[in-house]
Amino acid sequence: MVRFSVFIVCALSAFLNVSNVLAEWREPAVVRQEIAVTLTPSDHLLVGESTITFAAGTRGVSLKLSPAAIVESVTIAGDKIPFSFAEGDLSLDIPAKYGQGTIEIAVCYRAIFNDPLPLHPGSSEDPTYGVNGAITNRGTFLGYGAGWYPAPSSTPRFRSVRVTTPAGTEAVTAGKRTYIGTNGAFSHSSWEEQHPVGGLSLCAGPYRIEERRVDGVDLYTYFYPDNASLASRYLDAAAKYLRLYRDLFGPYPFEKFAVVENFFPTGYGFPSFTLLGSSIIRLPFIIDTSFPHEIAHSWWGNAIPVDHSEGNWAEGLVTYLADYLLKERRSPTEGRDYRMQLLADYTALVTPDTDLPLSAFTSRVDPASRVIGYGKGAMVFHMIRTEIGDRAFFGALREICRDRLYRSTTWSDLERAFSRNSGRDLSSFMKQWLTRPGGPRLTLSKVTRRREGSGWAVSGTVEQSSPFYELRLPLRLDTDGPPVRELLQVTRGVTPFSIISATEPRRLLLDPETEIFRVLAQDEVPVTVNSIKGSKQLLAVMTEDCRAGEEIFKRLLESLGKGKTTVISENMLDTERIQGHDLIFCGIPKQRPQLPPFPAGITIHSAGFSISKEVVNAPDGLLFMVLPLPAPSGRVAAFFRPLSAAAAEQYTPKITHYGKYGSLVFSAGAIQHKGTTPASAKTSDISF
Numbered sequence: 001m002v003r004f005s006v007f008i009v010c011a012l013s014a015f016l017n018v019s020n021v022l023a024e025w026r027e028p029a030v031v032r033q034e035i036a037v038t039l040t041p042s043d044h045l046l047v048g049e050s051t052i053t054f055a056a057g058t059r060g061v062s063l064k065l066s067p068a069a070i071v072e073s074v075t076i077a078g079d080k081i082p083f084s085f086a087e088g089d090l091s092l093d094i095p096a097k098y099g100q101g102t103i104e105i106a107v108c109y110r111a112i113f114n115d116p117l118p119l120h121p122g123s124s125e126d127p128t129y130g131v132n133g134a135i136t137n138r139g140t141f142l143g144y145g146a147g148w149y150p151a152p153s154s155t156p157r158f159r160s161v162r163v164t165t166p167a168g169t170e171a172v173t174a175g176k177r178t179y180i181g182t183n184g185a186f187s188h189s190s191w192e193e194q195h196p197v198g199g200l201s202l203c204a205g206p207y208r209i210e211e212r213r214v215d216g217v218d219l220y221t222y223f224y225p226d227n228a229s230l231a232s233r234y235l236d237a238a239a240k241y242l243r244l245y246r247d248l249f250g251p252y253p254f255e256k257f258a259v260v261e262n263f264f265p266t267g268y269g270f271p272s273f274t275l276l277g278s279s280i281i282r283l284p285f286i287i288d289t290s291f292p293h294e295i296a297h298s299w300w301g302n303a304i305p306v307d308h309s310e311g312n313w314a315e316g317l318v319t320y321l322a323d324y325l326l327k328e329r330r331s332p333t334e335g336r337d338y339r340m341q342l343l344a345d346y347t348a349l350v351t352p353d354t355d356l357p358l359s360a361f362t363s364r365v366d367p368a369s370r371v372i373g374y375g376k377g378a379m380v381f382h383m384i385r386t387e388i389g390d391r392a393f394f395g396a397l398r399e400i401c402r403d404r405l406y407r408s409t410t411w412s413d414l415e416r417a418f419s420r421n422s423g424r425d426l427s428s429f430m431k432q433w434l435t436r437p438g439g440p441r442l443t444l445s446k447v448t449r450r451r452e453g454s455g456w457a458v459s460g461t462v463e464q465s466s467p468f469y470e471l472r473l474p475l476r477l478d479t480d481g482p483p484v485r486e487l488l489q490v491t492r493g494v495t496p497f498s499i500i501s502a503t504e505p506r507r508l509l510l511d512p513e514t515e516i517f518r519v520l521a522q523d524e525v526p527v528t529v530n531s532i533k534g535s536k537q538l539l540a541v542m543t544e545d546c547r548a549g550e551e552i553f554k555r556l557l558e559s560l561g562k563g564k565t566t567v568i569s570e571n572m573l574d575t576e577r578i579q580g581h582d583l584i585f586c587g588i589p590k591q592r593p594q595l596p597p598f599p600a601g602i603t604i605h606s607a608g609f610s611i612s613k614e615v616v617n618a619p620d621g622l623l624f625m626v627l628p629l630p631a632p633s634g635r636v637a638a639f640f641r642p643l644s645a646a647a648a649e650q651y652t653p654k655i656t657h658y659g660k661y662g663s664l665v666f667s668a669g670a671i672q673h674k675g676t677t678p679a680s681a682k683t684s685d686i687s688f
């Protein structure tokens with residue numbers, strides 16, 4: 001199944017002001033905040049009033065608000081108070097006459113929010129699409145970063161929001177819904193958070209609302225009319241995953257859970273609601289992939305916010321507990337394949353200049369940061385679980401959910417919980433995985449087998465390049481009888497081993513179940529779309545066979561993260577250029593002496609192409625194929641072959657989402673074929 005996580009992974013980190021949450025626990029400076037806003041979508045206008053109660057002893061106040069806002073008044077007990085407002089910072093001193101008790105400050109303001117909406121949303125690697133605040137007739141999205149309400153520098157202990165919209169438009173935000181109703185030309189709703197976490201986001205649109213109460217939690221869908229029929233499926237799935245995670249981690253930590261539709265293709269997980277784009281909600285597999293991912297964030301990242309000072313651990317943990325764990329529960333093979341995919345993605349997409357240690361990952365900004373923060377992070381949690389066992393691993397997660405709810409949490413906090421629950425000091429184990437970029441590079445070397453007595457011995461070395469990791473590396477010897485498994489303690493560059501078997505050895509495998517995070521050798525990585533995304537030197541070539549304009553070809557390059565690639569025409573391609581680069585062709589070049597042969601089963605003809613004997617001639621067909629250039633170059637060539645400009649326009653944005661595949665065929669509006677030729681590794685898999 002294709003994972004569309006590329007464009008539906010949440011970016012909640014951008015919306016949580018973690019240092020503020022930390023400050024809250026030292027000094028709860030804000031007692032409560034009430035926010036009342038009226039939205040006028042036809043004018044992109046928000047008119048708001050917020051009352052903020054500060055703790056006794058507060059002398060000065062600083063609030064963040066959209067720099068574009070107009071602040072109409074700031075009052076204390078009905079008295080207008082002088083203030084300054086510049087570059088989004090609203091500050092004032094509190095006159096001494098207001099005494100020693102708590103101080104209630106009211107701010108009246110208005111602002112226009114009209115960020116441009118994405119034109120080609122399918123092909124962005126930026127999960128926000130650059131939209132922080134948009135109040136439009138199609139819908140409203142006001143992210144925390146937009147400054148749609150005056151935000152104090154620490155999170156209040158209680159927060160409420162009242163929203164007024166034109167009748168027919170419904171709003172949704174964090175917290176328990178305490179009122180909903182329509183009065184004449186206006187709709188109203190009220191929301192209350194007993195445990196506010198970080199900043200607030202708000203959405204509104206012509207929603208149809210469905211609701212259900214399950215195990216004491218209010219579940220809602222806020223869907224546009226076109227998707228309203230999907231509501232019951234989403235409510236069923238929400239109930240299923242909330243129960244699954246409640247059993248694993250402890251009670252659901254918020255007042256409600258709402259699935260909210262967005263008018264551009266986000267995948268945000270906010271405290272107590274998730275915001276999924278219209279096109280995403282309709283994708284049939286989302287309900288069992290991205291959706292549980294966002295639900296798992298309710299605990300990890302939302303109720304237990306990330307303290308970014310040691311890096312963002314939440315994406316790795318949620319990838320592990322949702323995207324991965326659900327596969328593992330279906331079958332061990334699916335779990336193993338997923339882990340191998342994480343290693344292949346890392347190896348294909350991360351280059352030395354885009355690599356970073358997990359301790360420096362904050363949020364996804366490009367393919368490399370995604371496979372580090374999500375993929376490598378997930379593998380680190382897998383290795384912890386393998387080291388300490390399920391009981392200690394899930395026991396630690398439950399302990400954190402019990403003891404650290406609504407408190408910012410670091411990698412060190414997680415490490416302490418895993419250490420405590422396993423009775424082992426994991427500090428040096430964690431240090432090597434969190435503070436170093438890259439990963440171990442491991443190969444089998446000098447492997448021989450010989451008869452020994454009545455049985456056999458297979459010996460050799462495991463080699464790793466510097467810096468050395470300390471690992472317990474699984475080896476498996478397949479024989480004519482049962483396989484022999486060994487855990488080899490690897491600490492340095494060369495580690496010898498010898499494995500005895502009673503029956504004849506046939507094959508030796510390094511980490512056969514993919515338990516360890518490592519950088520794969522070139523021959524272990526299948527050639528895929530990701531190989532192009534991770535290319536260090538790519539050259540794009542327009543051929544005479546190209547049936548798309550250069551503009552669409554460039555859009556394809558941009559969606560693959562290769563927008564700066566030089567585009568030349570076929571007649572400029574010479575031997576020298578071929579040698580120095582990976583190549584991507586629009587169309588099939590006339591001269592292909594140095595290019596790879598097409599794999600068996602794929603033939604190109606002037607009208608179209610055939611794949612597995614299926615002929616695609618219709619103008620709406622498109623073939624995308626990535627092949628290895630002849631060994632030992634290690635380079636690749638991709639062929640982008642739309643059968644018409646319209647097909648190129650339609651399918652180009654989709655290609656980037658099929659990163660793990662080496663050949664793709666689109667026609668009749670959908671993907672028809674996706675395939676990958678497996679790699680044939682000699683460095684981790686030796687047959688006798």
Ligand SMILES: [Zn+2]
Pocket residue numbers: 009010011293297315318
């Ligand atoms: Zn996420």
